[in-house]
Amino acid sequence: xxxxxxxKNLKDKKIFLRVDFNITLLxxxxxxxxxxxxxxxxxxxxxxxxxxxxxxxxxQDPEKFSKxxxxxxxxxxxxxxxxxxxxxxxxxxxxxxNGRFTPVGKIFLLENIxxxxxxxxxxxxxxxxxxxFDIYVNEAFSASHREHxxxxxxxxxxxxxxxxxxxKEVKNLSIWERGKDIILVLGGSKISTKYxxxxxxxxxxxxxxxxxxxxxxxxxxxxIGFDIKKSYYDKDFKEILSPEKILYLxxxxxxKEKIVDLGxxxxxxxxxxLKDFKGILVWNGPLGVVEKKPFDEGTKRFAKFLVKKKFxxxxxxxxxxxxxxxxxxxxxxxxxxTGGGAMLYFLAHRTLPILNLVRK
Ligand code: 3PG
Numbered sequence: 001x002x003x004x005x006x007x008k009n010l011k012d013k014k015i016f017l018r019v020d021f022n023i024t025l026l027x028x029x030x031x032x033x034x035x036x037x038x039x040x041x042x043x044x045x046x047x048x049x050x051x052x053x054x055x056x057x058x059x060q061d062p063e064k065f066s067k068x069x070x071x072x073x074x075x076x077x078x079x080x081x082x083x084x085x086x087x088x089x090x091x092x093x094x095x096x097x098n099g100r101f102t103p104v105g106k107i108f109l110l111e112n113i114x115x116x117x118x119x120x121x122x123x124x125x126x127x128x129x130x131x132x133f134d135i136y137v138n139e140a141f142s143a144s145h146r147e148h149x150x151x152x153x154x155x156x157x158x159x160x161x162x163x164x165x166x167x168k169e170v171k172n173l174s175i176w177e178r179g180k181d182i183i184l185v186l187g188g189s190k191i192s193t194k195y196x197x198x199x200x201x202x203x204x205x206x207x208x209x210x211x212x213x214x215x216x217x218x219x220x221x222x223x224i225g226f227d228i229k230k231s232y233y234d235k236d237f238k239e240i241l242s243p244e245k246i247l248y249l250x251x252x253x254x255x256k257e258k259i260v261d262l263g264x265x266x267x268x269x270x271x272x273x274l275k276d277f278k279g280i281l282v283w284n285g286p287l288g289v290v291e292k293k294p295f296d297e298g299t300k301r302f303a304k305f306l307v308k309k310k311f312x313x314x315x316x317x318x319x320x321x322x323x324x325x326x327x328x329x330x331x332x333x334x335x336x337x338t339g340g341g342a343m344l345y346f347l348a349h350r351t352l353p354i355l356n357l358v359r360k
Contacts, residue, residue, distance in 0.1 A: 001170065001358060002161045004042055004137055010049035014102075016133040016158065017046065018150045020140040020338065021057040021074050021109075024318055030077050031322040035142060035338045040081050042139045042163035043107070053107045054096070054133070055085070056150050058114045058143065065090055065115045078109055085109050099132045118148045123156075125149060130157035138354060139163025141170070142338040145345035147353045155357050165338065170355075172314065172335045173346050175206075180279040180312075182206045187213035187285030187299075188317065191234045193341060195241070197348035202244045208279070210245045211270055213287030213298070217249065218259055226250060230257040247273060253288070255295065261288030262298035270302065277311050284317040284343060300327055307332035316343035 019039045024031040046053045062069035075087050085107045093111040095101035126149045136158035144151045175182055184201050186194055201207045212220055218233040220241055251263030287302055289295040306313055307329050316337030324330040337343045346352055
């Protein structure tokens with residue numbers, strides 16, 4: 001993995017800089033700017049050293065062009081960090097990617113890259129885009145569990161380097177290299193995206209316990225025969241989740257026949273489990289329906305408990321970060337990952353698709 005510091009001469013080089021500005025907007029307001037903030041250092045470094053920087057990101061998951069998915073909606077937040085950035089609209093971005101246009105200036109934000117078939121993973125298209133740039137920099141750890149052109153394929157055609165935050169993520173999330181005990185706390189909804197991680201962690205010697213919350217816990221409780229009433233769980237997922245290392249929690253709060261939070265006894269049991277823990281705790285996904293009060297109580301109490309503890313705490317996932325930010329506890333965590341799905345992927349596989357390519 002080469003850092004941007006290893007690029008010999010940046011002067012006037014055209015950089016395809018993949019960032020992840022896929023932030024959450026509630027109405028038109030961003031819930032947090034963590035991802036933008038964390039990419040700052042790399043962007044500033046490239047600009048300061050004379051490169052021509054093209055920031056590329058996706059925003060949500062559109063099939064085709066629509067204003068609702070335009071990165072123009074994020075521009076005002078990016079401008080807080082880079083007031084002089086110029087936005088390239090759909091036509092200009094299209095012309096740039098196809099070699100029909102090179103703007104004058106130093107720093108640009110392209111239109112949502114998914115409007116242009118980024119997900120097609122098409123080699124010809126990747127080759128075509130690559131012709132219009134000199135260097136590919138990936139500063140989008142949080143999107144790099146995807147094998148898309150901008151997160152993956154371009155590295156086949158351009159000299160490839162990684163941003164400061166990407167490298168920091170890999171270093172901090174390589175938890176098994178530290179030889180310490182690990183506890184995983186996993187909430188959120190879909191078991192399908194978390195199953196591999198759970199299975200791998202159940203097999204990993206350093207992992208001592210797995211604590212589930214949210215619809216993941218519903219899924220597990222349902223499987224072991226607990227009556228979850230009308231609670232949501234991933235019905236389509238047919239694999240069996242073995243009970244190995246999973247902390248048994250059966251005190252849950254129901255509202256209108258649906259589980260909405262962990263109950264007090266479950267929280268006490270978690271606190272008891274963590275009382276003398278000295279290793280690394282990794283947390284991704286809220287433990288209850290945090291967007292509706294008072295169903296955020298369990299997650300809030302858990303977070304308050306955690307920040308008093310001395311062990312190393314890693315947290316990730318958009319919803320968890322926004323929530324911790326809202327209750328002003330985010331800064332008390334030792335490491336905050338910009339990744340949600342990417343963090344889970346990296347923890348499960350100990351690598352990412354693009355890292356496999358560049359390490360070949
Ligand atoms: C994320 O928010 O997890 C990343 O930006 C990836 O987004 P995606 O799930 O739409 O690929």
